[in-house]
Amino acid sequence: MTKTIAYVLYPGLTALDLVGPLTVTAALGPEFETVVVARDLEPIDSDAALRLAATTTFADLTDPYCVVVPGGTIGTLAACADEELLDWLRAVSATAEVMASVCTGSLILGAAGLLEGRPATTHWGFRDLLPRFGAVPSTERWVDDGDVVTAAGVSAGIDMALHLARRFAGEDAARAAQLVIEYDPEPPLGPIDWEAADLPSYQPIMREVVRTALADHPDLLARLTG
C-alpha cells in the first residue's frame, strides 16, 4: 500500500519550510506518495511573494503515513489557534507513523497537544515558546523522538527530510534523493557563526509576531507570553 507523506498548507507559511522537505520525499520511490493538504484547493498566500495551492483537503485525507507541518511567523502563530487544523492533526496523529514539523511548525504540533513531555526543536527565534506547550527544547538541527520528529528553522527541513527518507526508505534511497536535489551545500559565507550572531536583537520582533498573530486569542496569547 502506498504511504502518503502529507505537507500541511495554511495561510502565511514560509514556503521553503514546505518545499524543501517535499522535494526530498517526492524523490522517493513509488512506495511513497507526497501530497499537499489544506482546507481547500484555493491558492493561499505564503509569507513571501508566492501563492501555493494544495492537492488534497483535510476532509479527504484521513490516513497519512507522515504529516509535515511547516512554520512561518504571524501565519504560523495564527494557525496555533485554528481549531479545524488542530483537530485534524490530533485525529491523524492516532495512526500516523510520524508527525513532523519544520521551524515554528512545531508550535502548531504543540498547540495540538502533541509535544507534551517530548524533546523538540523549532526556529532559534521561537525556541523559548516550546516549554509553553510542554515540550523540552533542543538545539539540534532535527530531533527524532519516534512518532514526533521536529526540525530547526526553515532550511533545516531539508536535513530532517533526508533523515526521514533514510528512516522510511533506507540509506540508498536517501542518498539518491540527495543526489537528485544536488544537496551538497556550500554556503558562500560558511556555516552560521552562532557566537557572532546577535540573537537577542531579534527578540522584540519575535514577541511582536506573537502579539500580532494572537490579538484575537487572549487565552493562547497568555499561555505563550504570560
Add this chain to the structure above:
Amino acid sequence: MTKTIAYVLYPGLTALDLVGPLTVTAALGPEFETVVVARDLEPIDSDAALRLAATTTFADLTDPYCVVVPGGTIGTLAACADEELLDWLRAVSATAEVMASVCTGSLILGAAGLLEGRPATTHWGFRDLLPRFGAVPSTERWVDDGDVVTAAGVSAGIDMALHLARRFAGEDAARAAQLVIEYDPEPPLGPIDWEAADLPSYQPIMREVVRTALADHPDLLARLTG
C-alpha cells in the same frame, strides 16, 4: 528606487529551485522587492504535488533588476521552446543587472541566446547540454559571470542566492538572511560522495526527458541531441 528580483514560474518546474533562492532574497531589506512572474496568475503544476501561482505577469514586469529562472525536467525542456518566455527573457536582459538560473534553468537562458561563450553550470545530469547553447560548462556550485549567474542543481539555488545577496546588499545583509532561514546545513549522510555516485546510470533517464519534452520541437531536439 526599489530593485525587483523576479522568479520565473512556468509549468512543471521544480518548486525548490524557485522557493530556495526566493526565501533568501525575500529576507533582504526594503531596497529589494521579490516577485514571482508568469504568463498569468493562475496556479500551475510543479513537478511535485504542489501548485504555485505568480504575483505578476510578463506583460506587467518590464524592468527587473534580477531575474532567476528555476529548472526542472520535462517542463523545463519544454520551456526551452516557449518563445513568449524566451522573448521576455531577451527583452528584460537588456537592462537587468543579473540574469540568473538554478539547475536546468540555465538551459532556458541558453535557449534565449544568453549563454553564448559564457561559463555556466546546471544540474549534473544535464551539464553536457550546455555547449549546445554555446556555454562553457562548469562544475562549480554557482558561476558568477557578471550579468549572468548560474547555479548547479536544485538546492544550489540557496547558495547562489546568498552569493547574490552579498553582491547586491553586502555581507551583513547576506549573513542576516542566512540566519533568518537558519541555513547551517547538516546533511545526515554528509556531503555528496561524487566518486561513489553512479551518475552514468541516470543518463538514459535524462535523455528520455529531453526526447519527451521536445517531441513537438524537432529543430531544438536536433540541436540538443544531434
